[in-house]
Amino acid sequence: MIPQQQKPPLIWLNVILFTLTFAIATIGVPLYCYFYKLDLTLVIMTIVAFCYCGMSITAGYHRLWAHQSYQANCFLRLIFALGGAFALQNSILHWCSDHRVHHRHVDNNLKDPYSAKMGFFYSHIGWMLRQYQASRYHDYSNCIDLQQDPIVVWQHKYYLFLVAIMNIGIPVAIGVLLGNMWGAILFIGVLRLVLSHHTTFLINSLAHKWGSQPYTDRNTARDNGVIAWLTFGEGYHNYHHIFENDYRNGIRWWQFDPTKWLIKGCSLLGWTTNLKVTSADRIEKTRAKMEFIRLQYKLKTLPNNSVRLLQLQYEYEALISKISDYYQVKKRLIDLRQKKLVNNYESFEFMQQYESIRQKLKQQRRDWKYLVQQYTV
Ligand SMILES: [Zn+2]
Ligand SMILES: [Zn+2]
16 A cells, blocks of 8 residues: 555546546436336447447457457458557556556556556556556557557557547537437436446456456456456456457357457458467466476465375376377378378378377377366365
8 A cells, every 4th residue: 555645646537537437427317217118229229339339449459459369450440449448547658558457567556557456446547546546647659569550659649639529529519419419418328337347447356356267367367257357358357367368258158248249240341361370379378387286385374295196297297298189190190181181091090199199088088087077176
């Protein structure tokens, strides 16, 4: 905690904006629902506007611009740039600069702009309420690449104008369309903004506090399926912090990551290209390494542990080597299939070899899982 007298000055604009919008949403919306009948079209439009803001941040600001995990055509970039102004989370350039510092110096209270080690409130919203890192506020030297993107430069230059157009223009236009000006301003103007703000802020606060750490415990980032539902898939934050250039955050098919689906869906239309993914063997090895470190740590606390430690080491090394063997042979199989050589005699032998390596890995995975379960109960 920083003593009160040493705290940097408040940024009054942010304090007033966050307080006022939050107060209007939490008091105004229940009052509106009490006195007026809620219009379904208004509710649907609020949800659409909320999703537009959220995905502009997750797919645009975060995965496209901050991490360059894929490329997008100018139409999509323009849509995201406008959505980012609608979400009122600063310009792309500024947001990405902060976010790249966050990844580079995660949990470092002096450098990480929203370090989770400063506490929940600070990482959620507190970091924006005072001039904590005023010295680097206009330093965009870590975003030279983004300064080559004319849409990023344009959005940065006209940011406040775009904020006004999006945040006043859209609710007013919908208000005229529905014949319900106050309802549109309250729901699409204010409620949507507050929900969009706080769900995004959860990624910096709650996703660094609540959940599991299957890939690394070297930072506070967590994987959490519940947070993923609130943040358009950004809840798999432990994975994201270790493989930040992957366009996916939830890598399994059942993991809720609509941002990933949007990017993939757009690639089918040719709007997004060069989608980066981490190789499956690297992911599996990273996960196994984390389990190995945890188990090793646990075993060291037990008496007479030398034999068990040796067994753990042996099983871990066997798993890593079998993962390497399998993915190597799988890569060859894909090559052969591409060259359509799978049907001749030589490939029959190869298929037998492939199957045997696959079975060996399957068995080793089972043995490893059993070992992990033995010590985690
Ligand atoms: Zn983070
Ligand atoms: Zn990130």
